[in-house]
Amino acid sequence: MAAMTVGEESGGPLKSLSRIFQHLAIPDDYGATGPSSHQAYELKTRRSAHLSPAFLSTTLGALDEALHGGVPCGSLTEVTGPPGCGKTQFCIMMSVLATLPTRLGGLEGAVLYIDTESAFTAERLVEIAESRFPQYFNTEEKLLLTSSRVHLCQELTCEGLLQRLESLEEEIISKGVKLVIVDSIASVVRKEFDPQLQGNIKERNKFLGKGASLLKYLSGEFSVPVILTNQITTHLSGALPSQADLVSPADDLSPSEGASGSSCLVAALGNTWSHCVNTRLILQYLDSERRQILIAKSPVAPLTSFVYTIKGEGLVLQGQERP
Numbered sequence: 655m656a657a658m659t660v661g662e663e664s665g666g667p668l669k670s671l672s673r674i675f676q677h678l679a680i681p682d683d684y685g686a687t688g689p690s691s692h693q694a695y696e697l698k699t700r701r702s703a704h705l706s707p708a709f710l711s712t713t714l715g716a717l718d719e720a721l722h723g724g725v726p727c728g729s730l731t732e733v734t735g736p737p738g739c740g741k742t743q744f745c746i747m748m749s750v751l752a753t754l755p756t757r758l759g760g761l762e763g764a765v766l767y768i769d770t771e772s773a774f775t776a777e778r779l780v781e782i783a784e785s786r787f788p789q790y791f792n793t794e795e796k797l798l799l800t801s802s803r804v805h806l807c808q809e810l811t812c813e814g815l816l817q818r819l820e821s822l823e824e825e826i827i828s829k830g831v832k833l834v835i836v837d838s839i840a841s842v843v844r845k846e847f848d849p850q851l852q853g854n855i856k857e858r859n860k861f862l863g864k865g866a867s868l869l870k871y872l873s874g875e876f877s878v879p880v881i882l883t884n885q886i887t888t889h890l891s892g893a894l895p896s897q898a899d900l901v902s903p904a905d906d907l908s909p910s911e912g913a914s915g916s917s918c919l920v921a922a923l924g925n926t927w928s929h930c931v932n933t934r935l936i937l938q939y940l941d942s943e944r945r946q947i948l949i950a951k952s953p954v955a956p957l958t959s960f961v962y963t964i965k966g967e968g969l970v971l972q973g974q975e976r977p
């Protein structure tokens with residue numbers, strides 16, 4: 655729909671203005687002098703508290719419980735891990751969940767899926783939707799609605815990705831986006847910046863800092879969850895990681911390879927990036943079938959891990975398998 659100015663609405667400017675004022679949330683304590691800055695801030699917080707849920711449920715019961723509801727809206731969540739462990743599967747599953755009606759735990763909105771690896775497939779989206787929610791996705795219309803709500807854009811260069819992020823505000827508003835995914839931030843960065851060259855690290859961090867601050871602004875302003883995937887780096891004892899690839903010690907812990915172990919896992923892309931994300935989930939292999947999801951960083955959850963497998967319906971926690 656084309657944008658409409660106040661005067662273009664039927665009923666003329668005055669009638670339109672009075673209609674708009676009817677919908678403005680003016681607090682009862684709004685005095686003749688107008689709200690102070692403190693009141694304006696409260697108005698904004700009250701509005702977002704009323705309109706937006708605080709989390710997008712992952713439907714992985716124990717993980718949601720530890721995270722106090724799921725992936726937080728309004729901040730950045732990084733999903734990191736070795737190749738093939740299920741990062742893209744997690745992202746596709748979260749895309750389905752975001753489009754679901756709120757009564758089913760969804761956000762009833764659109765998804766902006768930025769794919770830098772050409773890993774996304776619509777077939778897998780449909781398979782996860784149908785297998786995870788067979789009772790809801792019982793008509794083609796519902797499947798169509800969900801797939802039409804997932805807006806896929808491929809960005810294969812850092813410049814392209816940054817340009818896309820700069821134009822996201824408009825897309826979030828016009829498409830009713832409730833979830834933003836970047837899968838993966840690491841692949842696009844690692845293609846262009848060689849961590850062995852000091853100058854490159856500076857440039858890389860500049861790019862990552864800019865991207866992260868754009869995403870932080872958007873997630874906070876529109877109260878949407880942002881999910882980014884990253885790769886993992888293993889540092890063996892004796893072979894010191896480069897300063898730029900170290901993450902804070904709390905982020906390095908994992909049950910299999912703790913701080914006292916002979917090697918440690920760290921999320922790739924360095925310290926600057928590491929501190930930009932609010933929540934970090936590390937996916938890793940236990941054996942050929944079982945994998946583990948570890949909450950490595952969270953403002954609310956302790957260091958916790960859960961065993962999962964990947965099935966037709968996406969990620970399934972051990973103990974939550976359907977018969």
Ligand SMILES: Nc1ncnc2c1ncn2[C@@H]1O[C@H](COP(=O)(O)OP(=O)(O)OP(=O)(O)O)[C@@H](O)[C@H]1O
Nearest residue numbers: 736737738739740741742743744771773964965966
């Ligand atoms: N339909 C399916 N049923 C069961 N398992 C599946 C299905 N589709 C994919 N998988 C599993 O998902 C794995 C791939 O996961 P995914 O593509 O999410 O990895 P990734 O962590 O994103 O890897 P990369 O870093 O290389 O992109 C496969 O190895 C397979 O085990």
